[in-house]
Amino acid sequence: MKYPDLQEIRNIGIISHIDAGKTTVSERILFYTGEIHKMGEVHDGSATMDWMDQEQERGITITATSTTCRWRSCTINLIDTPGHIDFTIEVERSLRVLDGAVAIFSAVEGVQPQTESVWRQADRYRVPRVCLINKLDRVGADCESVLTQMADRLGARPVLLQLPVGLEGEFSGVIDLLSEQLLTFDETDQGRTVSAGPVPEGRLEEVHAARERIVEAAADFDDAILADFLDGREVGPERLMAALRRGTLACRLFPVLLGSALRNKGIQPLLDAVGAYLPSPLETPPVSARHPEDGEPAELLACDPQGPLCALAFKVLSDEGRKLTYLRLYSGSLRVGQEVCNAGRGSMEKVARLFRMHAHKRERLDSARAGDIVAVTGLKGALTGDTLCDPAHLLILEGLAVPEPVVSLAVEPRGVDDREKLLPSLEKLQWEDPTFRVREDEDTGQTILTGMGELHLEVITTRLGREFGVRVQTGRPQVVYRETLGRQIERREVFHREAEGRIQGGEVLLRLTPLARGKGLQIILPEAEGFTLPAELRENLRRSLEQACAAGVRAGYPLTDLQVEVLEAPFEAGITTDLGLRAAAQRGLAMAAREASPTLLEPVMALEVTVPSEHAGKVLGTLQQKRGRVEGMLSRSDIEVIRASVPLSEMFGYMTELRSATRGRGTFTMEFSHFDQAPEETLRRFGLL
Incomplete structure (x- = not known):
């Protein structure tokens, strides 16, 4: 089996706010790379990457879908991710395993709430990005405004590599600033033919000024370019691309391209940028893996097909009742029939079949190696976040952050x-x-x-x-609420009872301290040196306290924003047992919490409402009635964008209400922000007042 050169592989995802055009861009990429011969459209329910019935009916992406295509010398493993906040885990697990990403922005709406969310996710995993400002053919398109928002709201440093030729209905192509050429896309063959020509005379000055800004950005990553720039010497496109690439791989620069995917303009230059600026698996930092038992020492794994097998299960699909597990191979090789170890669960698994996925279609493989993204059948126990490795070389990779459902x-x-x-x-x-x-x-x-x-x-x-x-x-x-406490409390709990034919004993002294909002749950045990409990009982004590906090106190919701400190847990040989200690810990925590003024916290959502200016006053009034706090407004021609925080309990059915208030012209998006004190009415309903 012939493998692509690792240096030419690009593992990328497409990320953005809902409706920015991710799936449309993916469809054009597949068309221009020759993977499909007819472009489908999201609005027709015929897009290749939206294969689920509900995706086709709703016109949105629900599940992250992978495919593979070739562009010039590059093999691109592409994942199209959802834009809706309800499916944020699909973005999270995709970014966890990808080497680079294409971030898409609408030229009209600019940086939207979910754009900020996925951008933060990419920042957390240090994923290099190139950007596409899409929909330049739409009324109200303004790429300069988008660049300003990227800097202000994302803290990013965008580097514009193209200028638009015409805007809105007049958008016809782009001017490439590196090569200083006009690029147009032939409408008679669906944009397949890209023609290069000279820059229009009237725009030469604008092009030179814009190219100078690129040279300034590149000079930060190449001293020779800086010297040439200061001396007024011309810098060639190859040198600029090499310097921009260094800045992109360091996540300090973000190259920006322009286009209109629906009108088949700007996709081929985007593909060129993926190959030019995003990393291969060989250029990503080595991943850190630890031993499953002691957690030390951390082992750094480079992308080496000859190294020990180490792969992360980042997605599991129930396919006709069977598990289809998506893997990212970080090290080593994997073949059909191979036995592997699920290090976190301590179980053995056997690879029945290997596939390269093309949306929901499969291409059979005999083997895969480091740098690949593949799907596997036969793994019965593997779940999202599990590590598969060589049984003779046990390793565990860091999992992924899973947001709490609300x-x-x-x-x-x-x-x-x-x-x-x-x-x-x-x-x-x-x-x-x-x-x-x-x-x-x-x-x-x-x-x-x-x-x-x-x-x-x-x-x-x-x-x-x-x-x-x-x-x-x-x-x-x-x-879904959370519980917390209103004041600090200490309690000693002693358990001493005969069960299972012997005395079961345990004793703990607990201190429960409320924390500031957003601090979560902290469980503190004394240092091991001054703690008489054996290591196994110590770990079981921690687990029991975590379970007790998860079960809640009065309303059955998990405790949060709370520090649980074990001040004493004496060990008496022959008396202190695992069962007795767990019983003392759980009863002690429950009884103490009930006496410490328990209260409820409700989820608060970050809301962004886009409405016509004439309806803004009415919408602001409804938000105040919903206990909402308006945090800012932004005017864009005849549109008002309202940013607010509103309790989730007030938002059920809000879409119908908003449409009624704005005659069907208002839209909104929201995402979880934080937990805050629930109102008295809610506390009474749960018997807390």
């Missing part, structure tokens, strides 16, 4: 057959999505689904019916 929904099966199939079907959906949780309400016996938002849960319940044949009835979406 909306819950009660479901009930409609018939006897549905009842039998419900829980197994929900378990398969949980394989796929770490942000989707299932539990049974102890009081009502109902099955409670918890997710990232109304749309997330709506998609899941629809999938239950279509893919698993399970008909369910659903209740009204409910808010």
Whole structure:
């Protein structure tokens, strides 16, 4: 089997706010690279990367989809990610394994809330990015405004590599500033033919000024360019590209290109930029892996097919009841029939088949190696975030950050057959999505689904019916609260009881201290040297306290913004047992928390509403009625963009309300911001007042 040169591989994702044009760009990339011979459109439900029925019906991307294509000498492994905040885990796990990304901005809307969110995710994983300002053919397009917003709202340093030729309906091509050529895209063959010509006479001065700004940016990464720039000497495009590449790989520069994907303009230069500025697997920093037992020492793994096998399972798909596991190979090689170890779970797995994915279609492989992104069948126990490695060389990679779900929904099966199939079907959906949780309400016996938002849960319940044949009835979406305490408290708890034929004993002295909002849960045990508990009991004590905090105190919601400190936990040989210690810890924490003025925190959402100026006053009034706090307004011609924070409990059904208030012209997006004190009405409902 012939492998592509590692130096020519680009593992990239496409990220942006919803409706910025990610899937349309992906479709053009596949068309111009020859992977497909007919372009599909999102609005027609025919886009290659949107293969799920619900994606085609709703016109949005729900699940991250991978494919492979070739452009010039590069092999591009491409992942198209969702833009909706409810599916943010798809972006998170994609960015965790990608080497680079293409960030897309709408030339009209600019930097939007979800753009900020995915940009922060990319910053966290230090993913180099090139940017495309899309939709330059739309009324109100303004690329200069987008560049300003990138600097102000993202803290980025954009470097514009092209100038537009015409705007809005007159947009016809771009001027490449490095080569100083006019690029036009032939409309008769769907933009396949890119023609290069001289820069129009009237724009030479503008081009020279814009190119000078590129030279200034490149000079920060090449002293020779700086010297030439100061002496007024010309700098060639190859030298500029090399310097810009260094800045891009360091995540200090972000090359910006222009286009209109729907009108088939600007995609080929974007593909050239992917090859020119984004890293190959050989150019990414070595990944850090640790031993599963002691966690030390950390081992740095370079992208080496001859190294020890180390791969991260970053996505699991339930495909007709079977697990399809997506892997990113960081080191070593993998072949069909090979036995591998799931290091985190301590279990052995066997690779049944290997595939290179093209959206939902599969290409069979015999083997894969470091730098590849592939899918595997036969891995029965692997879940998102698990590490697969050589059984003789155990390693664990850092997992990924999973956001906490904030909306819950009660479901009930409609018939006897549905009842039998419900829980197994929900378990398969949980394989796929770490942000989707299932539990049974102890009081009502109902099955409670918890997710990232109304749309997330709506998609899941629809999938239950279509893919698993399970008909369910659903209740009204409910808010997932958090509990915390109002004051500090100390409590000593002693457990001493006969059970299982012996004395089970345990004693703890706990101090519970409320923390500032957003600090989460902190469990502190004394230093091991001054702690008489054996190591195993010490770890079990920590786990018991975590479980007690997760179960809540009064309303059944997890405790947060709380420090739980174990001041004493004496060990008495023959008396102190694991069972006794766990019982003392859990009862002690529950009783102490009930006496420390427990209260509820509600999720607060960061909201951005876009409305026509004449309806802005009415919308502001409705936000105040919803206990919203307006944090700023931005005027864009006849449009007002309102940024506010609003409790999630007030936002159910807001789309219908907004459409009514703005005659169907208003839109909004929101994402989780933080937890804050719940109002008295909510506290009374849960018996906390």
